[in-house]
Amino acid sequence: MVQLKVHGVLADPNTDTQIVVLREDEGTEILPIWVGSAEGHAIRLAMDGVVPPRPTSHDLLNGISQHLGLDVTQVVVTDISNNTYYASIYVKANGSEHTIDARPSDAIAFALRVPCPIYATDDVMKRRAGEKLDAWLEKLDPQNFGKYEA
Amino acid sequence: MITQMKIRGLMFDPYNNSYIVLLRCEETQDMLPIWVGKPEASAISFALEGLSTPRPMTHDLMKLLIDSVDAKVLSANITDLKDNTYYAKIHIAYGDSFFSIDARPSDAIAFAIRTEAPIFASDDVIQKHDAEEVDRWLENLKPEDFGKYEV
Numbered sequence: 001m002v003q004l005k006v007h008g009v010l011a012d013p014n015t016d017t018q019i020v021v022l023r024e025d026e027g028t029e030i031l032p033i034w035v036g037s038a039e040g041h042a043i044r045l046a047m048d049g050v051v052p053p054r055p056t057s058h059d060l061l062n063g064i065s066q067h068l069g070l071d072v073t074q075v076v077v078t079d080i081s082n083n084t085y086y087a088s089i090y091v092k093a094n095g096s097e098h099t100i101d102a103r104p105s106d107a108i109a110f111a112l113r114v115p116c117p118i119y120a121t122d123d124v125m126k127r128r129a130g131e132k133l134d135a136w137l138e139k140l141d142p143q144n145f146g147k148y149e150a
Numbered sequence: 151m152i153t154q155m156k157i158r159g160l161m162f163d164p165y166n167n168s169y170i171v172l173l174r175c176e177e178t179q180d181m182l183p184i185w186v187g188k189p190e191a192s193a194i195s196f197a198l199e200g201l202s203t204p205r206p207m208t209h210d211l212m213k214l215l216i217d218s219v220d221a222k223v224l225s226a227n228i229t230d231l232k233d234n235t236y237y238a239k240i241h242i243a244y245g246d247s248f249f250s251i252d253a254r255p256s257d258a259i260a261f262a263i264r265t266e267a268p269i270f271a272s273d274d275v276i277q278k279h280d281a282e283e284v285d286r287w288l289e290n291l292k293p294e295d296f297g298k299y300e301v
Contacts, residue, residue: 038189057208067249098218103205
């Protein structure tokens with residue numbers, strides 16, 4: 001597994017989605033994940049350290065987790081299948097460990113709020129879009145990253 | 151005092167470009183409209199229609215989280231209305247204790263439907279919202295606006 005940091009969230013000009021760019025903590029490999037605009041927004045708020053006047057859905061998720069006394073140890077992007085990424089959230093409670101299935105968008109938005117580390121399996125890093133993706137990213141205007149570039 | 155509310159419908163408000171969850175008290179017929187954002191509206195509509203998505207949505211994840219430790223959602227309560235903002239609390243039982251957590255009504259409702267928890271509103275909130283204004287607004291609505299979410 002490799003540890004990743006959220007490098008930025010950018011709008012995909014071709015679709016109504018956003019791209020979360022994860023980058024190796026010790027390295028230069030990146031893993032882009034397409035997410036819905038609501039989840040992209042949730043990730044941006046956490047990156048910018050913005051606390052909105054009312055709790056967002058992911059703030060609520062984190063609040064529930066804190067009240068339950070859960071120890072959220074890590075989130076892992078575990079698989080890609082038919083262009084869908086899968087993630088798991090690892091939680092310890094009362095001495096037992098639970099693995100919760102989640103979309104990577106929710107898992108990342110949650111991890112930034114906990115906070116806890118984000119990983120991807122080597123398999124996912126190998127099978128990500130690869131060269132095609134690099135070409136795609138090169139074409140992107142750096143300004144698209146806007147103020148969220150980290 | 152609190153009153154149990156049922157979800158009467160979910161509709162699009164073209165004037166505010168947002169969605170309205172309409173709660174109604176079965177006994178008194180009191181209506182409580184709550185404006186919610188698009189992602190929360192779709193979270194509520196999925197649950198109302200009993201649709202399951204291929205991947206867990208954010209409120210499904212909340213349920214997975216509490217299910218993993220056998221906690222239980224007791225109720226979602228719309229507690230206050232201040233400066234046009236509604237406030238809610240979710241009551242959760244865990245082990246021998248229980249706690250309440252601050253939430254937006256949209257999240258509280260989306261979560262309550264999934265966990266089959268009742269939704270309540272404080273009488274104070276029901277009285278505070280300007281009933282007449284809402285009634286007038288509702289009269290102007292075409293039945294089609296309720297669309298397929300009418301229940």
